[in-house]
Amino acid sequence: xxxxxxxxxxxxxxxxxxxxxxxxxxxxxxxxxxxxxxxxxxxxxxxxxxxxxxxxxxxxxxxxxxxxxxxxxxxxxxxxxxxxxxxxxxxxxxxxxxxxxxxxxxxxxxxxxxxxxxxxxxxxxxxxxxxxxxxxxxxxxxxxxxxxxxxxxxxxxxxxxxxxxxxxxxxxxxxxxxxxxxxxxxxxxxxxxxxxxxxxxxxxxxxxxxxxxxxxxxxxxxxxxxxxxxxxxxxxxxxxxxxxxxxxxxxxxxxxxxxxxxxxxxxxxxxxxxxxxxxxxxxxxxxxxxxxxxxxxxxxxxxxxxxxxxxxxxxxxxxxxxxxxxxxx
Amino acid sequence: xxxxxxxxxxxxxxxxxxxxxxxxxxxxxxxxxxxxxxxxxxxxxxxxxxxxxxxxxxxxxxxxxxxxxxxxxxxxxxxxxxxxxxxxxxxxxxxxxxxxxxxxxxxxxxxxxxxxxxxxxxxxxxxxxxxxxxxxxxxxxxxxxxxxxxxxxxxxxxxxxxxxxxxxxxxxxxxxxxxxxxxxxxxxxxxxxxxxxxxxxxxxxxxxxxxxxxxxxxxxxxxxxxxxxxxxxxxxxxxxxxxxxxxxxxxxxxxxxxxxxxxxxxxxxxxxxxxxxxxxxxxxxxxxxxxxxxxxxxxxxxxxxxxxxxxxxxxxxxxxxxxxxxxxxxxxxxxxx
Ligand SMILES: Cc1ncc(C[n+]2csc(CCOP(=O)(O)OP(=O)(O)O)c2C)c(N)n1
Ligand SMILES: [Mg+2]
Numbered sequence: 184x185x186x187x188x189x190x191x192x193x194x195x196x197x198x199x200x201x202x203x204x205x206x207x208x209x210x211x212x213x214x215x216x217x218x219x220x221x222x223x224x225x226x227x228x229x230x231x232x233x234x235x236x237x238x239x240x241x242x243x244x245x246x247x248x249x250x251x252x253x254x255x256x257x258x259x260x261x262x263x264x265x266x267x268x269x270x271x272x273x274x275x276x277x278x279x280x281x282x283x284x285x286x287x288x289x290x291x292x293x294x295x296x297x298x299x300x301x302x303x304x305x306x307x308x309x310x311x312x313x314x315x316x317x318x319x320x321x322x323x324x325x326x327x328x329x330x331x332x333x334x335x336x337x338x339x340x341x342x343x344x345x346x347x348x349x350x351x352x353x354x355x356x357x358x359x360x361x362x363x364x365x366x367x368x369x370x371x372x373x374x375x376x377x378x379x380x381x382x383x384x385x386x387x388x389x390x391x392x393x394x395x396x397x398x399x400x401x402x403x404x405x406x407x408x409x410x411x412x413x414x415x416x417x418x419x420x421x422x423x424x425x426x427x428x429x430x431x432x433x434x435x436x437x438x439x440x441x442x443x444x445x446x447x448x449x450x451x452x453x454x455x456x457x458x459x460x461x462x463x464x465x466x467x468x469x470x471x472x473x474x475x476x477x478x479x480x481x482x483x484x485x486x487x488x489x490x491x492x493x494x495x496x497x498x499x500x501x502x503x504x505x506x507x508x509x510x511x512x
Numbered sequence: 513x514x515x516x517x518x519x520x521x522x523x524x525x526x527x528x529x530x531x532x533x534x535x536x537x538x539x540x541x542x543x544x545x546x547x548x549x550x551x552x553x554x555x556x557x558x559x560x561x562x563x564x565x566x567x568x569x570x571x572x573x574x575x576x577x578x579x580x581x582x583x584x585x586x587x588x589x590x591x592x593x594x595x596x597x598x599x600x601x602x603x604x605x606x607x608x609x610x611x612x613x614x615x616x617x618x619x620x621x622x623x624x625x626x627x628x629x630x631x632x633x634x635x636x637x638x639x640x641x642x643x644x645x646x647x648x649x650x651x652x653x654x655x656x657x658x659x660x661x662x663x664x665x666x667x668x669x670x671x672x673x674x675x676x677x678x679x680x681x682x683x684x685x686x687x688x689x690x691x692x693x694x695x696x697x698x699x700x701x702x703x704x705x706x707x708x709x710x711x712x713x714x715x716x717x718x719x720x721x722x723x724x725x726x727x728x729x730x731x732x733x734x735x736x737x738x739x740x741x742x743x744x745x746x747x748x749x750x751x752x753x754x755x756x757x758x759x760x761x762x763x764x765x766x767x768x769x770x771x772x773x774x775x776x777x778x779x780x781x782x783x784x785x786x787x788x789x790x791x792x793x794x795x796x797x798x799x800x801x802x803x804x805x806x807x808x809x810x811x812x813x814x815x816x817x818x819x820x821x822x823x824x825x826x827x828x829x830x831x832x833x834x835x836x837x838x839x840x841x842x843x844x845x846x847x848x849x
Contacts, residue, residue, distance in 0.1 A: 228636035228826065279827030287827030290638040306640030307598065308570050341569035343601070369570060371546030377569040443546055503831055506822050 195403055197471040203245070203402045204462045205480050207237035210261040211459060212488045213270055214433075217260065217277055217291075220492060221437050226277045229306075230291045233261035235432035238458035239364055240265040242405025243332055243425075246413045250327065252318045254302035254311045255334035257292035258364075258431075262334065266299045270487050274495035282498030286505055308369075309335060309342030312361070316348040319359035319422075330416040334362045338369020340383050349390040349422070356421035360412045361387070363426045364399065370435045371443040384426035394424025400456040430456070515705045516712040518689045521663035522552045522628070525670035526590060528716050530560045533588060536674060538565045540575060540592030540628075549594055550630060550689055576602040576627060580609045583625040583679075590674050596631040596683060597643045610679040611654030625679045626670070631659070632740055632787050633819075633833055634687030634697070638826035644739075644788035644819070649681045650765045650797065656721055657765040659683040661742040662692070662709030665762060668719030676721060685739035693740055694747035695836045697829075722766035726775075730757035733781035733846055736772065736798050738764065741785045741834065748839035754847055756783075764794055772798075773805045780811035781846045785839055790818035812849030815842045 193200070214232040221230050233240075236258075244265040247253075255262045263273050268284065276283025277291050284294040292306040302318060305311040315333025322329040339345065340363050352359050363383045367374055374381055384394035393415065397408040405427065412423040430452045434441040441449075466472040516524060529536045538553060538560075544567040547554030557565040568575050572593055579589035593599045599606070606627065613623045633642035649657045658673055658680055660666035666684065673680040687693045691703045704710030727742055732754050737745040738761040749756040757775050761768065776782050782802050784795040795816035802814060817834045825832050 228638055229641060283827075285826075288823075288825065290826030292638065292640065293826070306638070307600075338570045341571055343571065343573060369541075370549065371542045372567050372569075376545060376567050501827050503828070506820060506825060506828050506831060510822055 193403060193465050193469070197466070199245070200462055200466050200471060201480070203241050204459065204466060204477070205484065206241045206244070206265055207402065207459045207462065208480065209270070209484050209487065210237045210241070210264050212484050213264060213274070213491065214260060216488045216492050217274065218433070218437070220278065220495070225496060226291070227279075228290060229257065230277065230437045231258040231435065232433045233258055233431070235452070236364060236366060236399065236429045237261055238402040238405050239362070239399045239427045239429055240334070242402040243362065243409045245406045246409035247330070247332070250300065250329040251332065252300040252302060252329065253332040253334070254315050254318070255304065256308065256311060256336060256339060257304065257306050258336070259292065259294065259304040263294060263296070263301055266301050268296050268299050268301060270491035271494040274491040275498045278495040278498070279500070280495060280498035281501045282494060287501040288505065288509070309339040309344050311335065312339070312342070312345045313348045315361070316352045316357055316359050319352070319357040320355065323355065323357050328417040329358065330413055331359045332362055333359055334364060336369060337363060337365040337367065337374055337383060338372065338377065341378060346390070349387060349392055352422040353390045353392050356419060358416040358419070359422045360416060361422060361424045363424065364429055365426055366429050366431045368431070368435070368444065370439070373443065382426075384424045387424040392422050392424055394426065396426045396428060399427030399429035400458045400461070402458055402462060513711045514714050515710050516663045516667070517691070517704045517710070518660070518663045518666045518684070519550055519552050521667040521712045522670055522684065523554065523556065524712065524714065525667040525674070526553065526556060527559070529590070529671060529674045530556065530564060532716065535586060536564075536588045536590060537582070538590050538592070539568055541568055541570055541594045543567060543592050548592065550686065552628070553592065572598055572602040573605055576605040577609065579625050580605060580613065580623055583610075583623040584613060584621045588624050588674055590626040590628065593627060593629040595641055596629040596645050597640050599627070599629055599645065602627075603648070606649070606655070606679070606681070607652045611652045614678065615654060622677055623679045624677050626673045626682050627679070628670070628682045628684060630686035630689070631683040632685045632687055633824055633829060634693060634740060636829055639823045642824040644786065646683055646764055647788060647792060647794045647797075650794055654679070655765060656680040656763065657683070658721060658763050659685065659739045660762060661685065661688065661739055661760050662707070663704050663712050664709045665719055665725070667712050668717050669721065669762060671716065672718040672721050675718060680721070683739065687740045688743070692743045695744035695833070696747070719762070721763045722768055724762055724768035724771040725760045726771070727758040727760045728756065730755040730779070732756060732779055733783060733843060734759060734772070734775040734779045735783050735785060735843075736761060737785045738762065739787070741787060744834065744836055745785050745839055748836040748843060751836050752840035752843040754843050756843060767801070769801060769805060772802060776802055776806040777809045780809050781849070782810075782814050783839070783842050783846060784814065784816040785818070785834060787819050787834060789821050790816065791821050793818050812846040815846055817842050
């Protein structure tokens, strides 16, 4: 198995690299813990882990300012942590407890935070895409320079409403960045079994939307592309498409044995492309951080994640009356 | 006779029809190579080839729309919508194209199409993986709506649905895929292999659409149920200790009103049970039909037990899902009259 390429020297600051390292590691450890709690029966139903794809959301969040908005699919825990939502609240929503972001009403796939401008977690494939264009439209209407990050998968990218949204977004020059997290699979169906038009960013050209493909395993490449897209949107030039080439290490959801791909395929990417190892190498081989410094971060994150698990176990079940709250005003 | 789960029985139905009718094709998301997220189509692509059993992109609307086009040419598509909760992009195609093609072409074109979809709750799926949308289809003239409660019926009904000359919405209670479910989520689950209805013939047989089945004979009260609720109702009847007659509707459209009427005329009482939300649920329709047909025989007000008028919950599934205890209370109540 080929080893990872030696990291090219980056001119990114130590602080930034440490920040990315920390944020990506938080997502990874959080997801690992969620997987464990699932195995213990504390989390039930559907649970989709983001492990492998951390660089996408961490790199793009590094391009945001307050007021920017984001929304995504059901594979949403990473996006929530990256935009600053609290690990306790996310984990407690997974366990369906009162301390969860939606008080147990939403579960893994349906969480929101007005404070952090996180507009969900959406269980229906593709449904969030027009919503994202609509969020952007309200900012456009109000005349501010906020941008909306609308994340969706390669599978979702075939839904018709994505193209209805592209068309309108360009028609009205809406400040929306369509982020396609292309991990090569939609559940058990690989890209080659679902489309001949494999350049997802390229499809935007039919609507006049600019875009590009990005190495989504490289947080620095993600950040650089994100800056470009954000500048485009803030300047009033309309939507932008970022196709992030990434990979999910785990099954589609907790019940997926992932028999549609080989173990070698997964291992190869882990060995050669892992986004966290990449930054770790940049830090250590570039002499920017010592093993001790990184260990301290590891420990810190472990504590946050363990605390979130304890919180999610101890938080009470929601009151029966919650069944009927927040249905109408 | 073989022992089959509901998944195997459904697969067997598609297998039988793929083998005996070249106009039958099967497609949907993850249906071909992967064999379906619930494994209902596992092995069919290997057996019948990629031209007859295949994967589609995540395109519910076009999956059904294309199936309507094929059906108009005399093919018999049997498509899968991965969960009933995902059918809404296809609702236009189902309700306005599939359902009305025959009528608006004055019978020149027909739509022998089956749309299979796992339905209902009990698997901790939350609000986008647990819904029971049957009433959205029974409200549409031109559709047939079927929902089996066991492997034997599932196979016979699916074969009948594929052979039917009109579009059939085939709802598969996913909580019943691997075994009957009596509403006790903490109890040990029993497999279909331990249930008489898990005995399923290997070959061809059809159960006519529009025929209900008596699950339990009784004198005091008629329980109308379908899908998972048939089994929950059985548990409720045992719990309430009443001599109830349980009718498994199997087809909601067409509805076997004769069987319902005969039973309610005998018992004079009727309780309707479904998982779907109460308001405008199919139970409202059943109650209206029963009171029109049996008014002078009724000895107590009709009661329906249904899901609450709330989004299907994530954390509080078992407070939402109609439990044997809730149904038993309704049974005792009608017996007080
Ligand atoms: C409308 C709709 N159809 C189907 C599904 C079932 N489903 C959930 S995720 C998924 C695959 C989506 O793949 P992709 O968009 O690539 O996202 P990824 O899971 O890879 O992150 C499917 C088919 C759904 N939730 N909603
Ligand atoms: Mg994907």
